[in-house]
Amino acid sequence: MKKPLVRYSQKTVLIIEDFAEFGRSLRGMMQTLGSKNITLVYNGEDAIQECKERKYDIILSDYNLGDSKDGQQILEELLTFNLLKTNSVFLMITAENTTAMVMGALEFQPDSYLTKPFNGSILKSRLDKAIYKKDLLAPIARLMLKKKWKEALKLCNEESEKHPKFRMAYLRLKYGCLKKLKMYDKALELTTQIVNERPIPWAMLGVGEIFYAKKELDRASDLFNDMINEFPMVIEGYDWLAKIQYEQGRPIEAQYTLVKAVERSPKALHRQKKLGEIAEENDDITVMTNAFRQAVKFGKNSAFSTPDEFIKLTKSIGLQLKGNSNVDRKKLIAESESIFSKLERRFKSNPAVQFRSAVAHADFSAITNDEQKVEKYLTTANRFYERIEEHIGAEESIEISESLKHLGQKELAESILEEAVEQYFDDPKFLKKAEKLTTNKHLIANSKKANQYNNKAITSFKNKDFNAAIENFARASEIAPNNVNINLNHVQSLLKRAQINSNSSKDLHTAEKVLSSITRLSPDDERFARYSELSRLTQLMIQSL
Structure with missing residues (x-):
C-alpha cells in the first residue's frame, strides 16, 4: 500500500524551544512543509498550558529548556494527564548526546528523536514516518483508551494482516489487550513466540510481566535478570526486577538493582524516590540521602514532585548528623534549612504539607540541639494542624506520629495515629507500624x-x-x-x-x-x-x- 502524503497544512503544530533563533528556524522548516497553524513557546510551563487548551497534531520539543520543565517532563505530563490525541506525534530534539540525557529523553518513548543539527529534509522524513504509523494505530489506541479491549483485540488482528510492515507494533498492542483481558496464557504464548524469533525488549518485558501476573515470581526474576544483561539500557527491566526482589524479601538486592538503573537514567523522579525508600529500610543512609537529593534536584519543575522527597532528604541528613562527628555539620544543616525553605515555598497553600514540614523541622532542630527552633516549629505545627481539612496519608501519619513522640507531643501524636488507623485499618503494613506506636490498647483490636x-x-x-x-x-x-x-x-x-x-x-x-x-x-x-x-x-x- 502506497504511503499517503501528509497534509501538513491541516496539522496543528506546537514548537517548544527556549533558544528563539532555533525556534524560528523550526517554524520556517514547518512552514516550508506547508504548515500554517504553528504555535511557538519558549518554556515547558507555557507548553503544558497550550496543550491543556488544545490538543496538537505535532509537537516538536527541545529536550533541554533551561530552567523550565525539560522535554522528558513535558512528555510525561502530557501522557499522564491525557493531553495528547491518540495520533499526536511528539518529536524530541536535542543537541546533547550524554547517556543520562539520551536515557532521560527516551524514558517515556517519544515518537521520534532528532539530534541537532538537522535540516528540513531530515525533519520531514522523521515526521512522515511517525505520522503514518500513528494514524494507522490510532483507531486501536482509541478503543484501548475507552477500555474496549475485545474490540481493540479484534482490530489488531485485522489490521496487522493489512500492514505487515508494522506487525510488531500491532502485536504489541495485541499483547496490551490480552493483558488487560487477563488472558495470560495467550499473552504469554504471543510474547514467548516473539522472543524465540528474536529477543525484542518489549516482548521480553511482556513475558516477565505475565510471569509476575501469574505469581511465578522466580521465573519472572530470572527473565528480568536475563533481560538487563542482554539489554542493559532498557530501564524498565531494572524496575521490574527490583519490584520482584523486594516482594520476595530481598531488599538489599532490590536496592542494588535500582542503583544500577539510576546510574543509567538518573533523571527519573519516581525511580530515585523508590531507591531512597528501599535504602531507608536497609539503613543505608548514604544511598538514601543521595537518592532523595537527586529526587529534589530533578523534581524541581516536575508535576510529580511531592513533599516526600523533601522531608525524606532532611530526615536522611538528620540521621547522618546523629552521633557522627566525621561530617561537615555546618554544611549539612545549611542544606537542610534550604530544603525546608523550598518545601514551604512550593507547598505554601497546603496546610497539611505545612504541618508535616513544621513537625519535621522541629524534629531536625532537636537533632541539632536548637531548642529555640524546636519550640518555634512546634508552635507553627499546631497552628497549621487546626487548618487541615483532608485526611493525612498512612505513611505520613506514621512519620509525623514518630516525630511528635520524640518531641514529647504524645497527645497530638496519639490523636493523629487514631485518625489514621480509622482510615487505613485495611493496610496490614501500616497497621503493624501503628501498633508499635500507639498506647491505646483498644485501637488496633477495634x-x-x-x-x-x-x-x-x-x-x-x-x-x-x-x-x-x-x-x-x-x-x-x-x-x-x-x-x-x-x-x-x-x-x-x-x-x-x-x-x-x-x-x-x-x-x-x-x-x-x-x-x-x-x-x-x-x-x-x-x-x-x-x-x-x-x-x-x-x-x-x-x-x-
Whole structure:
C-alpha cells in the first residue's frame, strides 16, 4: 500500500524551544512543509498550558529548556494527564548526546528523536514516518483508551494482516489487550513466540510481566535478570526486577538493582524516590540521602514532585548528623534549612504539607540541639494542624506520629495515629507500624474488628447479597464512622439494592446521608472521582422517585 502524503497544512503544530533563533528556524522548516497553524513557546510551563487548551497534531520539543520543565517532563505530563490525541506525534530534539540525557529523553518513548543539527529534509522524513504509523494505530489506541479491549483485540488482528510492515507494533498492542483481558496464557504464548524469533525488549518485558501476573515470581526474576544483561539500557527491566526482589524479601538486592538503573537514567523522579525508600529500610543512609537529593534536584519543575522527597532528604541528613562527628555539620544543616525553605515555598497553600514540614523541622532542630527552633516549629505545627481539612496519608501519619513522640507531643501524636488507623485499618503494613506506636490498647483490636466486617461485606457484595453487604458495612461504619472506603462501599451497596427494590426511597436517602458525612475528602484524593460519581447517581435516582 502506497504511503499517503501528509497534509501538513491541516496539522496543528506546537514548537517548544527556549533558544528563539532555533525556534524560528523550526517554524520556517514547518512552514516550508506547508504548515500554517504553528504555535511557538519558549518554556515547558507555557507548553503544558497550550496543550491543556488544545490538543496538537505535532509537537516538536527541545529536550533541554533551561530552567523550565525539560522535554522528558513535558512528555510525561502530557501522557499522564491525557493531553495528547491518540495520533499526536511528539518529536524530541536535542543537541546533547550524554547517556543520562539520551536515557532521560527516551524514558517515556517519544515518537521520534532528532539530534541537532538537522535540516528540513531530515525533519520531514522523521515526521512522515511517525505520522503514518500513528494514524494507522490510532483507531486501536482509541478503543484501548475507552477500555474496549475485545474490540481493540479484534482490530489488531485485522489490521496487522493489512500492514505487515508494522506487525510488531500491532502485536504489541495485541499483547496490551490480552493483558488487560487477563488472558495470560495467550499473552504469554504471543510474547514467548516473539522472543524465540528474536529477543525484542518489549516482548521480553511482556513475558516477565505475565510471569509476575501469574505469581511465578522466580521465573519472572530470572527473565528480568536475563533481560538487563542482554539489554542493559532498557530501564524498565531494572524496575521490574527490583519490584520482584523486594516482594520476595530481598531488599538489599532490590536496592542494588535500582542503583544500577539510576546510574543509567538518573533523571527519573519516581525511580530515585523508590531507591531512597528501599535504602531507608536497609539503613543505608548514604544511598538514601543521595537518592532523595537527586529526587529534589530533578523534581524541581516536575508535576510529580511531592513533599516526600523533601522531608525524606532532611530526615536522611538528620540521621547522618546523629552521633557522627566525621561530617561537615555546618554544611549539612545549611542544606537542610534550604530544603525546608523550598518545601514551604512550593507547598505554601497546603496546610497539611505545612504541618508535616513544621513537625519535621522541629524534629531536625532537636537533632541539632536548637531548642529555640524546636519550640518555634512546634508552635507553627499546631497552628497549621487546626487548618487541615483532608485526611493525612498512612505513611505520613506514621512519620509525623514518630516525630511528635520524640518531641514529647504524645497527645497530638496519639490523636493523629487514631485518625489514621480509622482510615487505613485495611493496610496490614501500616497497621503493624501503628501498633508499635500507639498506647491505646483498644485501637488496633477495634480496627481489626471493623476490617472483618468490611471484608464480609465485600464478599457479600461480590455474591450480590446486598442485604448482608449493607448490614456489615453499617457495622463496620459504627466502629470507623469516618472511613472513606467503608462509606463509599456502603453507598454503592445501597444503590445496588435500590435498583432492584421497588421501595427504594429509604436506601437512597440513607445513601445521601452517608455521602454527606464524607467531609474531608480532597479533590486530589484518588477516591474523589468515585465519591463524585456515587453522589451524582444518588441524586439522579432520588429525582426519579
